[in-house]
Amino acid sequence: MxxxxxxxxxxxxxxxxxxxxxxxxxxxxxxxxxxxxxxxxxxxxxxxxxxxxxxxxxxxxxxxxxxxxxxxxxxxxxxxxxxxxxxxxxxxxxxxxxxxxxxxxxxxxxxxxxxxxxxxxxxxxxxxxxxxxxxxxxxxxxxxxxxxxxxxxxxxxxxxxxxxxxxxxxxxxxxxxxxxxxxxxxxxxxxxxxxxxxxxxxxxxxxxxxxxxxxxxxxxxxxxxxxxxxxxxxxxxxxxxxxxxxxxxxxMEEPIISGIAHDKSLGKVTAVGIPDRPGAAATVVGAVAKAGVSIDMIVQNVSTSDAETSDISFTIPEADGQTAVAAIRALQDEMGFADVLYTSHVGKLSLVGAGMRSNPSVASELFAALADAGVNIEMISTSEIRISVICDQADLERAVRAVHTAFDLDAEEQAVVYGGTGR
Amino acid sequence: MxxxxxxxxxxxxxxxxxxxxxxxxxxxxxxxxxxxxxxxxxxxxxxxxxxxxxxxxxxxxxxxxxxxxxxxxxxxxxxxxxxxxxxxxxxxxxxxxxxxxxxxxxxxxxxxxxxxxxxxxxxxxxxxxxxxxxxxxxxxxxxxxxxxxxxxxxxxxxxxxxxxxxxxxxxxxxxxxxxxxxxxxxxxxxxxxxxxxxxxxxxxxxxxxxxxxxxxxxxxxxxxxxxxxxxxxxxxxxxxxxxxxxxxxxxMEEPIISGIAHDKSLGKVTAVGIPDRPGAAATVVGAVAKAGVSIDMIVQNVSTSDAETSDISFTIPEADGQTAVAAIRALQDEMGFADVLYTSHVGKLSLVGAGMRSNPSVASELFAALADAGVNIEMISTSEIRISVICDQADLERAVRAVHTAFDLDAEEQAVVYGGTGR
Incomplete structure (x- = not known):
């Protein structure tokens, strides 16, 4: 029993x-x-x-x-x-x-x-x-x-x-x-x-x-x-x-990739040309969180505009775009960065699988599949069992299908889909 | 406050x-x-x-x-x-x-x-x-x-x-x-x-x-x-x-009669010719209660058919009529009464007022008013501050209006009435 x-x-x-x-x-x-x-x-x-x-x-x-x-x-x-x-x-x-x-x-x-x-x-x-x-x-x-x-x-x-x-x-x-x-x-x-x-x-x-x-x-x-x-x-x-x-x-015969998740209603905010100083990312994250917005992915990199400064980009639910931008703009004088950019309509594709821990070729295969499908990658973030990429929302569904095929996940028959889900 | x-x-x-x-x-x-x-x-x-x-x-x-x-x-x-x-x-x-x-x-x-x-x-x-x-x-x-x-x-x-x-x-x-x-x-x-x-x-x-x-x-x-x-x-x-x-x-100037209540969905059951024996009413009430039916009024009187026996009549919600009749019929052999009669569609008029305690003319005025209106009285029951009569359902509304007038309860203007009531 x-x-x-x-x-x-x-x-x-x-x-x-x-x-x-x-x-x-x-x-x-x-x-x-x-x-x-x-x-x-x-x-x-x-x-x-x-x-x-x-x-x-x-x-x-x-x-x-x-x-x-x-x-x-x-x-x-x-x-x-x-x-x-x-x-x-x-x-x-x-x-x-x-x-x-x-x-x-x-x-x-x-x-x-x-x-x-x-x-x-x-x-x-x-x-x-x-x-x-x-x-x-x-x-x-x-x-x-x-x-x-x-x-x-x-x-x-x-x-x-x-x-x-x-x-x-x-x-x-x-x-x-x-x-x-x-x-x-x-x-x-x-x-x-x-x-x-x-x-x-x-x-x-x-x-x-x-x-x-x-x-x-x-x-x-x-x-x-x-x-x-x-x-x-x-x-x-x-x-x-x-x-x-x-x-x-x-x-043991299961594939090392479990599946592909996607999220199609994100926006991307970038603070451009932040003077290098410890704690910049913490200040940005803190300001956005204080405005009641959840940050999804966050990436920091040397600025494309000036090697002495860095850019910080993060994604947020599309509905919270204006709130997040306002929160970042309010930091502009204090932090001394050059500009705030906002891109609405971005999407995220995440490849998930415990098997990728021990398989370094997964990332390169993913990027190659996206390139072949003509999908431009705007941001990348990884965990031990996941690689996520941000791309244009209009490319997202094509990207998901291309990656699904590239990792041999396709079944021979089509799945049956029913209605919506509850709370 | x-x-x-x-x-x-x-x-x-x-x-x-x-x-x-x-x-x-x-x-x-x-x-x-x-x-x-x-x-x-x-x-x-x-x-x-x-x-x-x-x-x-x-x-x-x-x-x-x-x-x-x-x-x-x-x-x-x-x-x-x-x-x-x-x-x-x-x-x-x-x-x-x-x-x-x-x-x-x-x-x-x-x-x-x-x-x-x-x-x-x-x-x-x-x-x-x-x-x-x-x-x-x-x-x-x-x-x-x-x-x-x-x-x-x-x-x-x-x-x-x-x-x-x-x-x-x-x-x-x-x-x-x-x-x-x-x-x-x-x-x-x-x-x-x-x-x-x-x-x-x-x-x-x-x-x-x-x-x-x-x-x-x-x-x-x-x-x-x-x-x-x-x-x-x-x-x-x-x-x-x-x-x-x-x-x-x-x-002190208020009239001794407070108002008239009525109930228009009653049925009347009569057990005819019950041999005189103590406890007959209790047996009847008990059997009906056991069947899950609430008795409203109950009246016992010397039988119209035979002076050695008595009749017991009671009223019940009209919807429970058949249940009550069946409960009484089941007693017929045991109690030895002659017959069970059922009248559906009876109504009850109740005249209520603390003033009637000290005013013995109220009852006679009530019966006179009903007689003038051509309403036949089938049962009567009283408390210290109420007199109720049972009549044909078809006569009930006319009876209520006649008694209302007879006791000088009519206002000069008509009342305003709104919709239904909740639980």
Missing amino acids: ALIVMKFGGSSVADAEAMLRVAQRVVSTHREGNQVAVVVSAMGDTTDDLLDLAAQITPGPPPERELDMLLSAGERISMALLAMAIERLGVPAKSFTGAQAGMVTDTSHGHARLLEVQPERVRATLDAGGVAIVAGFQGISTDDDITTLGRGGSDTTAVALAAALDADVCEIYTDVDGLYTADPRIVPTARRVTRLTIEETLEMAAHGAKILHLRAVEYARRFTVPLHVRSSFSDQEGTWILVGRPLTEDT | ALIVMKFGGSSVADAEAMLRVAQRVVSTHREGNQVAVVVSAMGDTTDDLLDLAAQITPGPPPERELDMLLSAGERISMALLAMAIERLGVPAKSFTGAQAGMVTDTSHGHARLLEVQPERVRATLDAGGVAIVAGFQGISTDDDITTLGRGGSDTTAVALAAALDADVCEIYTDVDGLYTADPRIVPTARRVTRLTIEETLEMAAHGAKILHLRAVEYARRFTVPLHVRSSFSDQEGTWILVGRPLTEDT
Whole structure:
């Protein structure tokens, strides 16, 4: 008997029919002799509908505490309905709010961090032979207020619950049947990856792959939770994400490159001709962070305009472009640099694979493939298991397809792609 | 400075516009220097929409625990939005779920009874100068499960909160501007009553007046909470409901009859020719109660068919007619009565007024008025401050109008009537 945490996003429970399909799946897993805890998001458009209501009430940003209270109603609806659907199939089921499931968070409304999980009631339900259904995305703060966990919150709830219950696996159900070597909407010949290390998954999630949220993957790594990303529309095995890669015969034959992530909505800011002085990069990063903008990649190099100075370039979400530029311009007098350049519409391609650690030819093969495809590289950044390049957004999809082919990742058949993903 | 609990039903917060109007009213009351706690129901059709979803998921009655979880999402939405609307107007506001407001109930899902109110967080919010908004209709059980209080639950929440906070008044906002001498939809010349004793209100609520729920009135009597029923569409004073009637000059001139309640969806069951034996009524009442049907009025009399036997008649909600008849038929052999008769479509008119205690002519005036209007009386039941008669449903509205006129209750102008009421 295994203890399994199953997580379903909003698109998996978008309407009554989808809800009943999920219930059927949960009941099958339970009838196979497993203990099952389910984490569920709000139904389909519920969150947008609630945000619309809030916008009708108040033109500015609504008070965060009350916005969390409002949004948390969404999971309450979906989890109660799912419990009803499961009971209808003859298996006892109980739904639990974030508070009832012991999801204790800090007091940062809208993007609360989990401090502790106290899953006593969930465990008691499982031990009594029932299915426990837990509201994703929400918790209760140390001040006893309702909080929400922000983007990807339901994945984080699922992984945290799995860790607290010492579950055998945390299954993340989604609208694709696993993680792919590239986004199948862009590379129709992308292949499903059967196993990934958690480090590779982290790099994929951090650099644009949208199936799993970075924060949930970080949590899974910290607490060594085995993840299984799979389709809610089929029974097929998906992608297993494990700490370390077992050296079975099967995995020894896997390619050293796991896949290609991409992110197509970035902007690039460059401060040109910064006089050489220690701490320039720290000043730049600090100013941008203070403006509330997350820096993605940052590169410093000797200036092309003057060998006595250097240039610092960084990428940021495209939507934050003007904010970031303003933050940098405000530093111009103090730091004495020549100019600030901004390029919107840049894209990032990231090649990820644990195998590249010991294979120095990967970088040169990547650059050659991009050159052959006529894609100009604007920035480069690397980690031990990843190489990212920034290019023109218009070239990005062509670049992803070219690199996918160059690294022999193409499958013989085209992947099947379904709808959108939930929160 | 007074402490005021304001309760708004679903029709008062049906959409964003209505919600903003309520917020304006709450803020005005707060700016006049009062401490304000608000109890709010789910928006307009939310409850029906959630019940529709449940019906799509499961054809039979849904599991009660999960139905409560589902329905409680409704207030969570309305109270968060109302808090946003109040904050937008510059007054700090916090919303609280039933659990957060300390509404502790028993474990009877769907019709939980309040056991205790622990309003510490509400009080702390008021003491800090903010408005506290509490979800009506819901609580947390002694097992830490979400419960709902059943019909009229939000009124009960408001009265219980007012009692726990020792509020100066509990204002019940509704779509009419107070309690009337009769339902203004039936008697256009009905007059608004400015003051009622709590006993009179109890009789009105118990016998068909729909503005206030019986349970909330009972709670108000037990904890001596002054109620003020008024319109959410006007600033006019409504009806004050107080324990005892102050003998001011004003009230001394009030008529001894407070008003006429009616109930138009009753059925009447008669067991004919029951051999005289102690306990016959108890057996009948017991069997009907066991079948889950509430008996409204019960009358026993010497049988019209045989002076050695008696007839027992009782009224029940029309929808429960067949169930009640079946329960009585099952007793026929045991009790040895001759027959069971059932009349659907009967109605009840109740004349209520503390003044009738000391005025024996009220009953005869009532019967004379009904006779003049050609209304046949099928049953009569009385309390110290009420006389109820059962008649044909088709005669009921005519009867109400005739009695209203006969007791000089008619106003010179017609009442204004608005839409429906919430939960």
